[in-house]
Structures are given as structure tokens and as C-alpha cells.
Amino acid sequence: MSRPDGVGLTHCKFVLVFAVLMDLFGVSALLIGVFVPLEIGGRDFGDLLLYSGALLLLMSMGGWVMWYSGNIEGLISGNEVTHKRNAVERLxxxxxxxxxxKPHRSHSRS
Incomplete structure (x- = not known):
């Protein structure tokens, strides 16, 4: 069974790597923050890892959205985009x- 051209991991490889790395770091930070007691000098740093892990996972979600939208093909052809751009420019x-x-109206008070 052959795949159509442009389907798979062909586009936006940098964004894909970014999203996967943010997933790995985010999940690791969350798990370490939950299960490992991190006390240094009487201060607990588990919450810091929880919040930073959640932030990394949020960033990875943005990366996944960018990667997925970058791999969508066939919605608008190049000719249609230039045609629409020309129409907007003419408008x-x-x-x-x-x-x-248009002549500017001056408001004179009498």
C-alpha cells in the first residue's frame, strides 16, 4: 500500500523535534516533581518542577499544533492563494x- 506524497513526517521536522523534546522534558519534570522528594536546605523544590513541567507540556502542545497544521496539504492551491491575494489588493x-x-466636510459653527 503506497502513501500519497506529502503524508507523514516530511514537513516541519524541526517543529516535530521541538514538540517531542518538550513532551519528554515536561513529563520527566512532572514525574520527578511528584515522586522524588527534593529538599535542598530545608526548601522543597517539587512544586517548581511541577509548574515547569506543566509549562513545558503547554509549549509542546503549541508545537504539535504547528506541526500538524504545517503538514496539512491540499486545502488551497498556490494559484488560488495568489488569486485571493490579488483580489484583496485590488479591493x-x-x-x-x-x-x-471624497471631499472632506468642514463643520463650521455659526
């Missing part, structure tokens, strides 16, 4: 010309 030019041509 912006038309609106700016109309704004420039």
Missing part, C-alpha cells in the same frame, strides 16, 4: 482611492 486599492477622492 484595498479601490477603497483607498475612494477615501482619497
Amino acid at each position: 484595498a486599492r479601490t477603497l483607498s482611492r475612494r477615501i482619497k477622492k
